[in-house]
Amino acid sequence: MVSFAGLERSTLDGLVRPGHYGRAGATGLLIEERRDLAFASVTAKRGKRFALVNAVNTAFGVALPDGPRRATRGSVTFAGTGPDQWIASADGSEAAGFANKVRARIGPFAAVSDQSDARLVLRLSGPRVCDVLAKGVPVDLHAQAFKPGDIACTVVSYINTQIDMLDDAPTYQLAAPRSMAGSFWSWLTASAAEFGYDVIAP
Amino acid sequence: MRIPCPYCGPRGNDEFIYLGDATVRRPDPQALGASDAFYEYVYLRDNPSGLHQELWYHGGGCRSWLVVTRNTRTHEISDVTFAAGGKL
Numbered sequence A: 001m002v003s004f005a006g007l008e009r010s011t012l013d014g015l016v017r018p019g020h021y022g023r024a025g026a027t028g029l030l031i032e033e034r035r036d037l038a039f040a041s042v043t044a045k046r047g048k049r050f051a052l053v054n055a056v057n058t059a060f061g062v063a064l065p066d067g068p069r070r071a072t073r074g075s076v077t078f079a080g081t082g083p084d085q086w087i088a089s090a091d092g093s094e095a096a097g098f099a100n101k102v103r104a105r106i107g108p109f110a111a112v113s114d115q116s117d118a119r120l121v122l123r124l125s126g127p128r129v130c131d132v133l134a135k136g137v138p139v140d141l142h143a144q145a146f147k148p149g150d151i152a153c154t155v156v157s158y159i160n161t162q163i164d165m166l167d168d169a170p171t172y173q174l175a176a177p178r179s180m181a182g183s184f185w186s187w188l189t190a191s192a193a194e195f196g197y198d199v200i201a202p
Numbered sequence B: 001m002r003i004p005c006p007y008c009g010p011r012g013n014d015e016f017i018y019l020g021d022a023t024v025r026r027p028d029p030q031a032l033g034a035s036d037a038f039y040e041y042v043y044l045r046d047n048p049s050g051l052h053q054e055l056w057y058h059g060g061g062c063r064s065w066l067v068v069t070r071n072t073r074t075h076e077i078s079d080v081t082f083a084a085g086g087k088l
């Protein structure tokens, strides 16, 4: 079998360098690309939802969310993306071969598909992060409407995007299709320029 | 127009794709007169003034098919349910 390990690279390579951009002397937004996350989509098989909930609880210690929220135990997270659909993610030592590990543990109850190389993942924070997101995110992110642990699958600048609120700093994680990374980056940086933004080395 | 998705909450209609009448049913291709029945099923639609049950796909959100009851005169939406597991 051919190994492609030597070709691993970020979809932003050649497009982005760490540093300060936009308005001088101000950092309204911090952008950090996450390259270390593994993803797997999980879809309950017909009539197996309750068995799946039990299996995930046993295997990962996570209570599967029944709505658009995320639940984390250790380095493993399950986020609700639709009825009977979740995106599982992992970092650290769990990330290697993650989809296979998930399939081995819950395969009888769910269709599991590796999504690790399908997504651009950015972590956004900073004092103006909500002002930047307000330019493209059509979901209400006010503190009363969107809380840490909430997620939303929506459309940002015509690009399907998953937004997770990680903490009330606030820190948000945005995931967009890898093939749209250049367009997504263009929207984000154009929206952040007036506040000044720092790109943090991954 | 905003559609209250039962999974995602209220979202702008640009996240959805419209399919149309949720009440038409695919005819039995083996039945007598199937050709006429299919012609009606594929091409003929009522154009009601008032309440209309219709299918919308939330492609920009949870990727669910929804049955939306909408008033075609006011765009008021009185009911939204998942198509899956329903009576379709």
Ligand SMILES: [Zn+2]
Pocket (backbone or CB within 6 Å): B005, B006, B007, B008, B009, B058, B061, B062, B063, B064
């Ligand atoms: Zn939805």
